[in-house]
Amino acid sequence: MSANGQQHDVRTQLRNPLKRARGLGSAQSGVGHWWTQRVTAAALVFLALWFVVTVLSMLHADYATAHSIVAKPWNAVLLVAFVLTVCWHAVLGLQIVIEDYVHTRWKEVALLVLVKFIAVLGTLATLMAVLHVALGA
């Protein structure tokens, strides 16, 4: 190995790890995951309580009543907001669980992608169904 190369290796070894961690860190996404999980959690405190109260109000509702409750503009908006936020929060949470416990790389990646696919499809499907109910067709 040349003198130059050795010098380069030594410099890499002595580089403070903080240099790579500064700013957005080595993963280049910073605290985005952590912060988004907290923001969706805070939103869900309110949305989940609204959801429970709304479901309880539909306990003995026949089809027409239930349909008209979901069709109310605010209920339709909050229902979409609830499912969107739940799916977002679930993707972030399940990602941590999968990364912690699934140690075979290909299974880990496959599960992470599968969870995202299901969440996106579920959100879009709910959006379509709520629009169908709210706008009538």
Add this chain to the structure above:
Amino acid sequence: MADTQRPLSPHMGIYRWQVQMVTSIVHRATGIALSVGTLLVLWGVFSLAHGEDSYNQFKTCIGSPIGLVLMFGWTWALFYHLCNGIRHLIQDGGMGYAIPQFVRSSWLAIVGSIVLTIIVWAYVLMSGGAA
């Protein structure tokens, strides 16, 4: 493995069970359960969009014995994840890290989730049962 007599990361078996461990593990477990439960919300909205027959089928399913047990489980899971989630948000704000506070807030989340579940199902029973 290293020859040195460094302490190794202990196996789960040597830990005495503490409430903080339970709340942490159950938070993850209820999170996974609620993720699956979200599909039920999707089914419900879908049945409503699909028509009266689908909606009645959906109501019959969640009103069946297995359906009711699942609904009861999901009610508690939701309230537990909610209570313990609020606890975690407070801790993220830098509060409640002293061990006695940590233990107390753990119990508060457990008791709170049970109380809220009982309130909801008492309401269901008083209004003449589910579905």
